[in-house]
Amino acid sequence: EAGVAQSPRYKIIEKRQSVAFWCNPISGHATLYWYQQILGQGPKLLIQFQNNGVVDDSQLPKDRFSAERLKGVDSTLKIQPAKLEDSAVYLCASSLVWGRGPGELFFGEGSRLTVL
């Protein structure tokens, strides 16, 4: 079974530039998560999709971050314009279970962003 795919693995940009990250979850997984992990910290949830609908984006800085999940499969996370504090690893995860079922999260390798 293929895992969660993310690209690019690494990206370096200047502040105020834009960047986009792509995630392909495990086939059949209904729930998709984007987490931001700053160095030395735990992952922080940015946005959560169930199929192609957003169920939680309470911690997404909506003035600069946007995300979409087309046809309930792939997802893209965009930052525009980037700030220095956006330097972090962006982790995509997916889960088979939705609703009330307990479910483990399967993570991709992450996309490491450096903003100069």
Place this chain on the structure above:
Amino acid sequence: SQQGEEDPQALSIQEGENATMNCSYKTSINNLQWYRQNSGRGLVHLILIRSNEREKHSGRLRVTLDTSKKSSSLLITASRAADTASYFCATALYSGGYQKVTFGTGTKLQVIP
């Protein structure tokens, strides 16, 4: 925001020793999960314990959960150099028809060969 606080932040032990990590959280949960993260990699799920369970085992891992104290512990027995990684607890709560998973601050474990 971080739901779980982990203790200790860092732990260094000799190969063969046991490693214990603790997690405290603030709100009600439906289940608690533990993940491992090797340097520069994504997180890998280790074990899930439901709120009505008190203890669970998986290989060299033992997890306990005390919902009255809002705390959990992860014990790795007979540690190996390959166990060197960061370990995170994550609390899961069902709300509004979906599972919200919130991660703690992590414990960095170093196992010295």
